[in-house]
Amino acid sequence: MRVDVVAWAALALLLIAAETLAPGAFLLWMGFAAVAVFLAVLLVPDIPVLAQVAAFVVLSFVSIQVYRRWFRKGARQSDQPLLNRRAEQTVGLVAPLDQAIVAGRGRVKLGDAFWVVEGPDLPAGTPVRVVAVNGMVLKVQEA
Known part of the structure; x- marks a missing residue:
């Protein structure tokens, strides 16, 4: 051979x-x-x-x-495409600001977690809507 x-x-x-x-x-x-x-x-x-x-x-x-x-x-498509994408699951949610947005950054509590948010300067307690995600930072606007 x-x-x-x-x-x-x-x-x-x-x-x-x-x-x-x-x-x-x-x-x-x-x-x-x-x-x-x-x-x-x-x-x-x-x-x-x-x-x-x-x-x-x-x-x-x-x-x-x-x-x-x-x-x-x-290949089979998932019936839950955002299952392991927790930040992306928050898009569309509305919640009050936990910390005011100052100089473009603040904090909001969604569920049991606090998230850093970016958006226009707003006082604490203002309801905001998550409109986009950049890594682990949520982009928000006033609801």
Whole structure:
């Protein structure tokens, strides 16, 4: 058996096996590219090693793009897309200011947490509506 044939078969098995240990559908498609190069080298002897590697790189790129375009978009969508995005869940809520907004910054209590807010200067107790989120800072305006 030729060394290049065995090497491509081993690489294909290694990549596909690695996908089972670290799932993410990335190594699987590279494994399919290695299988394609393995079959090409098996059926057509005397393909230069540089051409084999170039074919593997191109096929890996193409197969990953095929996965991203056609297979990944069919993934199940969450019924709660903001589940782990607590700050984004606050958009639209109205609450009184806990601390006045001075020089553009203040504080509001939403639920059991205090949030830093940015907006126009307003006195404490003024109801404000959360209109946007910038990291962990809530953008507010007077309600």
